[in-house]
Amino acid sequence: MHMRETLISVNNLVKDFKGLRAVNGLSFTVPQGEVYGFLGQNGAGKSTTIRMLLTLVQPTSGSIQLFGQNLTTERHTILRQVGAVIERPDLYKYLTAYDNLRIMARLSGVKVGQKELMRELERVGLGQRAHSRVKTFSQGMKQRLGIACALIHNPQLIILDEPTNGLDPQGIADIRNLILHLVKNEGKSVFVSSHLLSEIQLIADSMLIIDKGREVAQGRVSELLNPSETIVQLHTTDDAATTQWLQASQWQQHLAPAADGIQLRLHSNRIPLLNRDLVGAGVDVLSLQSRHSLEDYFLSLTTSNQHVAAYQH
Numbered sequence: 001m002h003m004r005e006t007l008i009s010v011n012n013l014v015k016d017f018k019g020l021r022a023v024n025g026l027s028f029t030v031p032q033g034e035v036y037g038f039l040g041q042n043g044a045g046k047s048t049t050i051r052m053l054l055t056l057v058q059p060t061s062g063s064i065q066l067f068g069q070n071l072t073t074e075r076h077t078i079l080r081q082v083g084a085v086i087e088r089p090d091l092y093k094y095l096t097a098y099d100n101l102r103i104m105a106r107l108s109g110v111k112v113g114q115k116e117l118m119r120e121l122e123r124v125g126l127g128q129r130a131h132s133r134v135k136t137f138s139q140g141m142k143q144r145l146g147i148a149c150a151l152i153h154n155p156q157l158i159i160l161d162e163p164t165n166g167l168d169p170q171g172i173a174d175i176r177n178l179i180l181h182l183v184k185n186e187g188k189s190v191f192v193s194s195h196l197l198s199e200i201q202l203i204a205d206s207m208l209i210i211d212k213g214r215e216v217a218q219g220r221v222s223e224l225l226n227p228s229e230t231i232v233q234l235h236t237t238d239d240a241a242t243t244q245w246l247q248a249s250q251w252q253q254h255l256a257p258a259a260d261g262i263q264l265r266l267h268s269n270r271i272p273l274l275n276r277d278l279v280g281a282g283v284d285v286l287s288l289q290s291r292h293s294l295e296d297y298f299l300s301l302t303t304s305n306q307h308v309a310a311y312q313h
C-alpha cells in the first residue's frame, strides 16, 4: 500500500477569545481519500477550529498546514483546492438552483458551461429540480445546493461544518450518501463536523473527538468504537499520587479524561494486568470497575448538553 498524502496537519492549535480558551492545543492529521469526522458538543470549539482551517479566524498559537504547505504564507494557492460550507449556505431564494450555481461559478472565477453546471447539480441529486426556485426547496435540498456551490471549482478537500443540522431523516441520509459518494467514487476527501456520534460513526474512517476545546480521543473509528475496549474507573486512597504513577508507567497512554477519580481506556483483557501492576506498586485500590463501553463514554461526552443547546439556536 502506498503512503497517502496528508491533507491537513494541525499542530498544537490554540484560540483564545477574551478570557476563553475555545481551542486548547489540538493536534491532528487528515489523510487524503477519506471521511474525517470532527465530533464535539455545541460550543466544544469545532466551528472555531474549522474557521482557522479556512483562515477566517487567526489562531492564537500553533500551526496549520494544508496540502503540506503553510496556511499563512500560501493561503491563496491552498484555498483554491478547498471547498467549504460552514453556515447555512447563502442562496438567492428567488432564483433557480441552476442560476444560483452559475452565479457562484462566476464569482469564484470558474469557467463552466451548461453541461458542467447540470452535471454538478446531478451530482448532488438536484438534476430534476435544476430549474426550480430555491424558495421551494427543503432545508436538505438547500444544503445540497450549498455543497454543489462549494464543489464547483473542483476542490480536492471539502470541509463541512454540521451539514446535517436541522435536516429531517431523509435529508440527513441524502447528505450522508453524498459525502460517501464524493469520497468513494470521486476521490475527494471530506472533513465533516457533527455533535452526533451516531452520524460520524456511519460515514467517517477516522475521527477526532473534542470537549471544551481539548482532544478527548482520535483515531480510526473502527478501533475507537471496538466493543471490547472499555473504560475502567479507578478509585484509590490517593488518586493524585496514583495518577502520577500511571503517567510514568506503561498505562499512561490509556489514561482518559475523567470528571472525578481516574479513568483508563483499555481492552478488557488487560484489566487483570492493570490490577496486578497497581498492587505491585503499592497502590491501595478502593475500587476498580469496568464502567461502560467506549461508545457509551463518547456518547456521554457528546450528548450531555444537547437539550440546552437546542434552546440556543
Ligand SMILES: Nc1ncnc2c1ncn2[C@@H]1O[C@H](COP(=O)(O)OP(=O)(O)OP(=O)(O)O)[C@@H](O)[C@H]1O
Pocket (backbone or CB within 6 Å): 017, 018, 020, 022, 040, 041, 042, 043, 044, 045, 046, 047, 048, 049, 162
Ligand atoms: N468570536 C467569538 N468571540 C467570543 N467567543 C467565541 C467566538 N466564537 C466562538 N466563541 C466561543 O468559543 C467556544 C467554541 O465555539 P465554537 O462555535 O467553535 O463551538 P462549536 O463546537 O462549533 O459549537 P457549535 O456547534 O454550537 O457552533 C464557545 O464557547 C463560543 O461561545
